[in-house]
Amino acid sequence: MSVQVRASRRRGGALAVAMLGLLAAATACSAPGSPQAQGTAGASAAPATSTASATSAAAACGTAPVTMDAYIETGFQVPNSLMAEFTKQYPNVKWNIRQDQFAVITQNAPRVLASDPPDIMRLPSISDLVKDGLLKNLDGYATAYGWDKWPSSELVQLRLGPGGRPRGEGSLYAMGLNYSMTGVFYNKKLAARIGMTSAPATLAELDQDLAKAKQAGITPIVQFNGGATGGFAFPLQDLMAAYGPPCPINDWIFNKPGATINTPANLQAAQHLAQWIKAGYFEADANAMDYPTMISRFTHNSGLFTFDGDWESGNFDKLMPGQAGFFLMPPAQAGGPHAAMSAPLTYGIAAKAKHADCAAFFLNWVATNPVARTIDVQVGGSHPLGASGASMPAIKAGTVTAQTLAAGSVIGKENGSMDFIANATGAIYASAWTPELQKLFAGKETPSGLLSTVQADYKQELGG
Amino acid sequence: MLDLSTGRHPAAREPAGARRAPRRKPGARRAARARWAGWLFVVPALGMYGLFVLRPLALTIQYSLYQWDGIGPSTWTGLGNYATVFSDPALLAIIGNAFKLIVAFSVVPVLLGLAVAVVIRRISASRLALTARTVLFLPQVIPLVAAGIAWSWLLSSTGVANQFLSAIGLGGITRAWLGDFSTALPAVGLIGAWVLVGLCTVLLMSGMTKIDPSLYEAARIDGAGLWREFTAVTLPSIRQEIAVCVTVTVIAALASFDIVYISTQGGPGEATMVPGLEIYELAFSHRQVGLASALAVVLIVLVLACVLPIQRLARKGAQ
Missing domain, CATH: 3.40.190.10 (Periplasmic binding protein-like II)
Incomplete structure (x- = not known):
């Protein structure tokens, strides 16, 4: 029996060495953290000025059929209704919608934005995402569409300093569908x-x-x-x-x-x-x-x-x-x-989004189109974003x-x-x-x- | 390093746990070819094992040595994350919760399973035995998520558990069992025990069916009572099955995740937080992949440290 035990110990030792060898082989690489992600941190720091002047639907979304990737939150009808209405007005734009619970989105956000970047996405806290260069800088769009002329308090929470900190000042990295x-x-x-x-x-x-x-x-x-x-x-x-x-x-x-x-x-x-x-x-x-x-x-x-x-x-x-x-x-x-x-219903555009211009056009459309603003109030119950004098949809008196x-x-x-x-x-x-x-x-x-x-x-x- | 017993390289051997074939004489070409052919059969499984078990394991160990948010650049911290695991009282309390759960997930199901298996075995011919076996095993068939949701309803402030207590005049002790600091962990333990008692019962019963009836006969002729029969014949014969039960349930306790995630999410406070859930939270909510990996490695070591002695004890007993 003692021989058996010794043999099995030797076997165990050899196996352990073999396992260590395999582990070493698998880890014989550089430190974690993809160079791609680190690279985009620099890239997205520059404002998206390339096509920010594309403020018409034809220029932003084109006239050829386009399918937008959207990643939205389950249980809230507002984005679905807005996207359906958008397609009604601009029939060449279709939506490929993925839905998850907010907790899941919170946990998935960095990986989804890095590896499978949606054109438009419901966002949790954005500081870390900006730090990792995963979100598109929207300053160019803000100037082109005039978002910078809205009451500053509407979007202040979505402005971040370089590297994601502090919040409340700096460049705009996300938008709201409305604010609650x-x-x-x-x-x-x-x-x-x-x-x-x-x-x-x-x-x-x-x-x-x-x-x-x-x-x-x-x-x-x-x-x-x-x-x-x-x-x-x-x-x-x-x-x-x-x-x-x-x-x-x-x-x-x-x-x-x-x-x-x-x-x-x-x-x-x-x-x-x-x-x-x-x-x-x-x-x-x-x-x-x-x-x-x-x-x-x-x-x-x-x-x-x-x-x-x-x-x-x-x-x-x-x-x-x-x-x-x-x-x-x-x-x-x-x-x-x-x-x-009070916070905007935060949506952002991935730094590597394929149709960023169209996504920005959609976000602007949500805040400025009268039908979209009505959907925001009637379906979402929340206040639409936009200039202070923008028209407000009629609401039944006596309702909450x-x-x-x-x-x-x-x-x-x-x-x-x-x-x-x-x-x-x-x-x-x-x-x-x-x-x-x-x-x-x-x-x-x-x-x-x-x-x-x-x-x-x-x-x-x-x-x- | 060569293994002196066979002269082969240690990497080229059977997967862990496989029984060794009897040794063949060296030089027999046909045997050697057969051996290589055997390896071909193993390669797909070994490949999958390497890709989906060993590689993630290796990466976890690697990540545990860095401070990393999962996306951006990482910083080498050496054993810093392990120092945090062993010095942070909150993390130590979480590991402590896992050990407390062993009582409910392991001790209770094994003892109860043993008792039930003995009873069912005695009435094995009746229809009641079949019904009891099915009912007890049912929790294994139900997805744990569904079980967790059902139990959180049962144990809620207006749930069946409290309705029953009120009906028998114990309305004074009713509470939201999963939301109370003092009862949340035992309540989670109860759910775990309910899930695992069926598994233990079925495993132990299958062990009992293998016992030679003549042993019982002999014991009875020697004047053994029910208790003596149990301790002298049944218990030693199902030592291996008990070891399997204890191993599986201890792992279920230490690595528990789904029941806790569904029923309490670690709350109230951190009363029911367990390492499995904390690893998930650290990695995906706090984005501290390094610390999460370190805790995962510690958990692996803890599981092995608990399970290996059980295996050894069972093997020694069998010999």
Whole structure:
């Protein structure tokens, strides 16, 4: 037996050496990171000036049949409707559409843009993509089409400095199909039960409404916080905007040097959220609730408020017609300015796209064509991009869509637009905000602990 | 390096795990030709194995030595990523979760499977045995994703589990089992145990059918009771099958991904985060391909460190 064991050991040793040899052979190459990708980083840094003057459909998309590759998000009808309408108006353009869930797009984006570049694509956080030279610089198109004359706040989030940082300034690397905005939706039927006749004008009034709902046995807030997407970031950021100005929050999201999320105003906001949690204003299973469950419960009259965005307006108008209301997060002080998370529905053109000119023409068409703008509002429920005086489609009065669009102009006037704190870095939502907010809900984290942990993670991700 | 036992180059030998053919005398030309012909049959499989197992493995080891976002240029970091894996308390806690899951994924299914297999074997003639076997094995047939979704419904705050508890007067302990910090990991473990108990039962039963009935007869003549029969005849005879069960289930625990991804995505907080899911998150969300690869290599080593002693124990026992 001992001989057998020795032989088998020798065999094992020889096999291990053979395996190592194979491994060495397979890895006997240069460091990972394709030179192609590194090469394009330089190439796309130059503005796309070549054919940016091609601002007519014939010049941009040609007259011969062309098939555009599009990579879009599942579950949102807007891009499909827009593309179908575009083909109706320009019949030589057909679409080859690939759809995935947003989480999948987030994970696939770099590889798809590098190896199978679509002409137009729904984009997650774009800093890393710009860093790797995967997105087309749109400055040339912006000048040619006059996008640079639109209100700067519409596209500011899609501007990046050289190498992808900071955000909020520099060249334009993506466009929006529309821009969405967040706030508080409420159920009118339940609001009537607690005597809430108008939207709260201050944070204190909102607190009173919450307390009344709790007393009346109504769930005050239906908010998802389960899985990998902590939905408590919505009320938290709204509270941040109630206690302080949006500018420092934007600086943090845009990775400006020295920016921090751990400010006294944000701490007050986190403490306020913790009070809401302690008071039992959220459903007990919030940490297990996903987004569709939240929507289902809200539309089935299970709660008074939900913190969400205008992309649901059309849905609410359909599922609970006349029963949903909307207001912007009220400020802490009466008469104070409003602020809201507001972001373009981001679409970009791959650096190596075959039909970049046609894609840019399409993006411009979405913002300027009256039918496209109507689709944006009626199908998407969100505000179209474009010059400030551009025509707005008619909306039925009394709908929640009308309310969210009206709220959009308030934010525009008060300059209260913020990007979402979850977009500060590629991974901060999943790695810091979500687990920390789940711990806060479970009473396992303090408000100051939450902010300092997120800030530490942020610094680590930004490499300093 | 040459293997002294045969004088052949170590690369030119049977794939791991294959039984050796009896040695032939050297110089027999026909035998040599036959041997080469044999290799031809192996080449396609070996090629696939090299391409889809060895090459990715080698690349993973290579990536683990770099800091790389998956697309752009990479920076050599040596063993820096491994230092992070072993020093980051969050990553260590995640590895710890995998070991906790061994209890639910491995210990419970093997013990339960053993008990069920013995019972089913005793009633093997009845229709109940067939039904029980089918029902227990069913989770193996259902895709894990579907099972995960079904269980997340069962365990939700309004799910069947809580309805049942409320009905029997235990409404006080109802909760969202997968959303509670203290119950999420055990709940994930429960799903894993449900999936694996059928596999263990069927494996162990197939082992029991091979036992010579005369052994039981002899034991009974010697006055052995049910328990003695089990420990003296059944258990030693199915040692190999138990080893297979333990191996498969320990690997399922340490490398778990799908059940966790579907039911909790690692939450709440990091309560149910496991290495498999963390590797995926690190590589594709955080774009830290180097660190993800290092964690993957550590996971491979951990799996081998757990599984090899089990194999050795089983072999020793058999001899």
